[in-house]
Amino acid sequence: MNKSPSSSRRFTGAAALVVLTALYVAQAGAVPQASTRVAPVPSADAGEPPARSGDGKARMERAEEADGVAAPVRGAARLNIDSGQQPEGIVAEPDGxxxxxxxxxxxxxxxxxxxxxRVLATLPAPPPQAETPAVGEPYAGGIVRAEDGTLYVTYATGTDDLTGVWRIAADGGVPRRVVALPSGGLPNGIALDTRSRQLYITDSFAGRVWRAPAAGGPAVVWSADPLLARHSEGFAGANGIRVHAGAVWVTNHDRGTVLRFPVTGPRSAxxxxxxxxxxxxxxxxxDLVFTGDGDGLLVAGVTDSRVLLVRDGKGTPVLDEEDGLQNPTALARHGTTVHIASSAQYTLTDPHVLSATLTR
Structure with a gap:
């Protein structure tokens, strides 16, 4: 997420090549998980890896402390900052x-x-005088994919007629707003509960989670717990969001926390x-993403340019700028493949989309 409307970012890169290992330790009452390894993913656009500082010794030592080994990383797609190709959200599809x-x-x-x-859709522009809370410019944020390929995207413009959740057909086309949200907020992360067909949306400016039917309709404030709020002088509160194992999980950007909200009540509400x-x-x-059916997860450290493996309440860096990461904003997993959007929103130099394979 941009902290100012003047921020820019771009993607360049070739192929992903990652190896890291992490041993998950079961908490009381949790189901033990096997060790997780991230192995290389070949790309059709292989090239030289990004330049790194030093010989990577510190990165190797840090990975070993997490029961893992890290090897060089390459990007999976070249994008053009001059064309405004500055990614914010990412979702994986079955074909890779x-x-x-x-x-x-x-x-x-x-x-x-x-x-x-391939451009699937372009969201309508707000009037020139519109100002989006926290970021200034129009903000196409998080994205989630339904099982049939339908896409849902958060969009903030500072205007009542455009701010909300927009739906795009799997093959693209004219986008349609299906959930209206207040213009004074910043809808950001989005998750879909496939069982209840409910969307959950974080508002990073107001510090809340909205809930709305995926079919479209009014949104309700699902939670405005103080733990979702940003710091008083901060930039963003509730950010990444996932539905997982009977709960809604949310990151707080400013506070550096991961929250778990149990889901209760009827499936319809x-x-x-x-x-x-x-x-x-x-x-x-x-953002955050789970590594499997258990509670092991990866978190994008956007400011420090790293990806953290979270276990036992603590985060261990497993990828960082030595691997080519520059301000990662979003994570996506399909099967055993994890994609990382490395946005370079502050470094403004050499961002990538990284891909890696989880093996057990």
């Missing part, structure tokens, strides 16, 4: 493609495994239970 949101151009774009780009802070002290973070 990813779909990203380009915040400045308001575009939803499919990127194939070979690096080809789920209710937020009392939140639990499952991890803290993670720095300024953005």
């Amino acid at each position: 493609s990813v779909v990203v949101t380009f915040a400045p151009t308001r575009q939803i774009v499919r990127i194939t495994p070979s690096g080809e780009l 789920p209710v937020a239970g009392r939140p639990e802070t499952v991890a803290e002290g993670l720095g300024e973070i953005d």
